[in-house]
Amino acid sequence: MSKVVRSTTNPGVKSAVRLRNRRARKETGLFLVEGFREIRRALDANIGIETLWFCPELYLGGSEGELVDRASVAGAEIAQVAEAPFKKMAYRDRPEGLLAVCRQFDTSLEQIEIGTSPLLLVVEAIEKPGNLGTMIRTATAAHADAVIVADQNTDVFNPNVVRASIGTMFAMPIAVCSTENAVAWLHEHGVTITASTPDVDLAHWDASFGDRAAVVVGAEQYGLSETWLSAADTKVRIPMPGDAIDSLNAAAAAAVLLYEALRQRSL
Amino acid sequence: MSKVVRSTTNPGVKSAVRLRNRRARKETGLFLVEGFREIRRALDANIGIETLWFCPELYLGGSEGELVDRASVAGAEIAQVAEAPFKKMAYRDRPEGLLAVCRQFDTSLEQIEIGTSPLLLVVEAIEKPGNLGTMIRTATAAHADAVIVADQNTDVFNPNVVRASIGTMFAMPIAVCSTENAVAWLHEHGVTITASTPDVDLAHWDASFGDRAAVVVGAEQYGLSETWLSAADTKVRIPMPGDAIDSLNAAAAAAVLLYEALRQRSL
Numbered sequence: 001m002s003k004v005v006r007s008t009t010n011p012g013v014k015s016a017v018r019l020r021n022r023r024a025r026k027e028t029g030l031f032l033v034e035g036f037r038e039i040r041r042a043l044d045a046n047i048g049i050e051t052l053w054f055c056p057e058l059y060l061g062g063s064e065g066e067l068v069d070r071a072s073v074a075g076a077e078i079a080q081v082a083e084a085p086f087k088k089m090a091y092r093d094r095p096e097g098l099l100a101v102c103r104q105f106d107t108s109l110e111q112i113e114i115g116t117s118p119l120l121l122v123v124e125a126i127e128k129p130g131n132l133g134t135m136i137r138t139a140t141a142a143h144a145d146a147v148i149v150a151d152q153n154t155d156v157f158n159p160n161v162v163r164a165s166i167g168t169m170f171a172m173p174i175a176v177c178s179t180e181n182a183v184a185w186l187h188e189h190g191v192t193i194t195a196s197t198p199d200v201d202l203a204h205w206d207a208s209f210g211d212r213a214a215v216v217v218g219a220e221q222y223g224l225s226e227t228w229l230s231a232a233d234t235k236v237r238i239p240m241p242g243d244a245i246d247s248l249n250a251a252a253a254a255a256v257l258l259y260e261a262l263r264q265r266s267l
Numbered sequence: 268m269s270k271v272v273r274s275t276t277n278p279g280v281k282s283a284v285r286l287r288n289r290r291a292r293k294e295t296g297l298f299l300v301e302g303f304r305e306i307r308r309a310l311d312a313n314i315g316i317e318t319l320w321f322c323p324e325l326y327l328g329g330s331e332g333e334l335v336d337r338a339s340v341a342g343a344e345i346a347q348v349a350e351a352p353f354k355k356m357a358y359r360d361r362p363e364g365l366l367a368v369c370r371q372f373d374t375s376l377e378q379i380e381i382g383t384s385p386l387l388l389v390v391e392a393i394e395k396p397g398n399l400g401t402m403i404r405t406a407t408a409a410h411a412d413a414v415i416v417a418d419q420n421t422d423v424f425n426p427n428v429v430r431a432s433i434g435t436m437f438a439m440p441i442a443v444c445s446t447e448n449a450v451a452w453l454h455e456h457g458v459t460i461t462a463s464t465p466d467v468d469l470a471h472w473d474a475s476f477g478d479r480a481a482v483v484v485g486a487e488q489y490g491l492s493e494t495w496l497s498a499a500d501t502k503v504r505i506p507m508p509g510d511a512i513d514s515l516n517a518a519a520a521a522a523v524l525l526y527e528a529l530r531q532r533s534l
Contacts, residue, residue: 130397134516134518134519137515137516137519138515138516138519139509140509141505141507141509141514141515141519142507142508142509143507143508143509144509164516203533205526205530205533238408238526239529239533240408240409240410241409241410241529242406242407242408242409242410242411247408248404248405248408248522249401249404249405251401251518251519252401252404252405252408252518252519252522253522255515255519255520255522255523256522256523256526259472259505259523259526259527260526260530262506262508263472263527266470266472266506
């Protein structure tokens, strides 16, 4: 174990801080995972940890030391750091003393494998990283086979995606691709596409999602692109008797659709 | 119209900034509403606006001036402010030049009126203001009669509740009260209480929510208190085939339950 890093201008500390920026993530192929629960999930899913920064003064529980040992066994460099530089790296309001610099994993469409009756969540052009992370978490709870992020502008390695997903994104297969490639892939795999839009009459609970189903949710403000609306086998509306103008937020819409698909499968 | 406020140490600017703190909100009975859409909703719902700060340099659209006029007619003091002091008051990353200091409205249980087949959302001890705001927004989309916040520690006037609700909280009747008072009120009004908990076998889609229904959602980490679990007519589990340990986030759970209740009403 090397000595404790005490300087906020330590090069490693500065590199970690830079990973909040997308460009630095792209250039290095690295991203940040903060927190006990999230790092445990990264280890469970064999995500490569380059460096695990730890700050015992900030620990909340009693199991942090074990997690640090586990990361070390898994090949991570382990670096103890004082409170000031740790807080500089941390992006949480209440840091709990664990921050991992991880290697980005494969998010190509080609690595996605699905079962015989897959359930997929497709999202297009979701602007808020927190919403995307919440949707991955919901897809995990609903046991979806994969999440397809049909927008190459979205960075799934944004720290707020990691945080809102509470690390479920490490076990959930995720593909980032263009809408065109996603549509072609879904057709090729015989998946029924159900797209959500306010402009149709069919309520989502009156539609059949099918045995090989993808539900597609767009950005709140602009909805789905014409490409998705044309590619859809079924277009459904989530009824909003209370307010026709401002829809549910995108993460709430995804939860409602995934759980209706699950309900139908339970019958 | 008085002259433009240019100083970031102007007393009015400083008072507005202080309203981010709960204690200042409590002492003054005021709260902040930022953004065009949110302030329009406040005006639509006759929320009292004490002061409307506006900064034309930051306007994004063409209708802000009209909204300022409308607020003035409604009795608000109108104050033009330069960019620097506006940005000091704003809590959004991309302020759009409108910030209202509003008077808190009645959130007592006594003011809640419900219809003959009410649908209510009850939340207990929700820690994150953003989650609470999202739940109010979802309840609005689902046309719930009211949202009952069964925890006197939650401040519904937190700016992040306002923001995540996108102002829907001004038209949605909201009550903040103790769990005991909420239970008594629901019983008195003949409302069937359906509580969500991971510790039962009944899936929410196999339960009947009833014609006078309240769905109760607790904090993600601790779930519902014993009081709610005892008071519930039905306890349901949202099935999570994919991950039994970390549940859906509280806002996603509320969306799933409210929409299952709506689906049953559509049959």
